[in-house]
Amino acid sequence: MPGKKYTEEHKVVYFETNVTGRLNIGNLVDLCMLVSTDQSSKLGISTEKLDLMGYGWIVSQNIIDVKRLPVDHEKIKITTQAESYNRYFCYRDFMMEDEQGEEIVKMHTVFCLMDKEKRKIARIKDEIVGPYEGDYTTKVERLAVPPVLKPEEAEITKKYRVRFMDIDSNQHVNNIHYFDWMLDTLPEEFLRTHEVKQFNIVYKNEVRSGEVVDSLTHFDEERLESIHEIRVGDKVSCTAKVEWQELK
Structure with missing residues (x-):
């Protein structure tokens, strides 16, 4: 079964949008990353804790599917869920919903754990991913x-x-x-x-x-x-x- 879900609400503000009044795609990704970071902190795997261990999360791929982008002043809900992980990759989904509960954006993200001193990808540690309750798999997604x-x-x-x-x-x-x-x-x-x-x-x-x-x-x-x-x-x-x- 996929891991724990976590949701935050957000009101889009003007400096997150472009001249069309729609959320910039880069800001969209940043908002999703913030929700992921907040979930990690609540589960006891904060950025600060990882840093003390000598690690940090990096993203290797994002696939973003857009029905429509949120607009200035719109209230949205952002939900994230750790899907699965293997020895070197973690897979996480993000969903954005409007006030009517309709999904307007979905993002699938591949994370890696980086050894900050060696500047290399590190093997995923159970004590780091365990709290998310995602499934372990030996398979690597072929995206x-x-x-x-x-x-x-x-x-x-x-x-x-x-x-x-x-x-x-x-x-x-x-x-x-x-x-x-x-x-x-x-x-x-x-x-x-x-x-x-x-x-x-x-x-x-x-x-x-x-x-x-x-x-x-x-x-x-x-x-x-x-x-x-x-x-x-x-x-x-x-x-x-x-x-x-x-x-x-």
């Missing part, structure tokens, strides 16, 4: 991954310098900035008239303070699809495939 973006296929490229403010307590770029760097490459008029339908993003390598990233994009407006890649030099840091839908 869809974004297609490889060849340099010649990228019609749009922008550069961004990583600032001190972009770095979080895990000493690498906070995931929200990958969404900003990727979507900032798309035409403004398109972003004003469309929203995400599905966002499949995979994190591959850390980005550090002071580095310069290249955001590469292949945009197919006719198919309502964009392919993204974040690079530091020749190193791929993050990839994504985004399916879009017209705003209603």
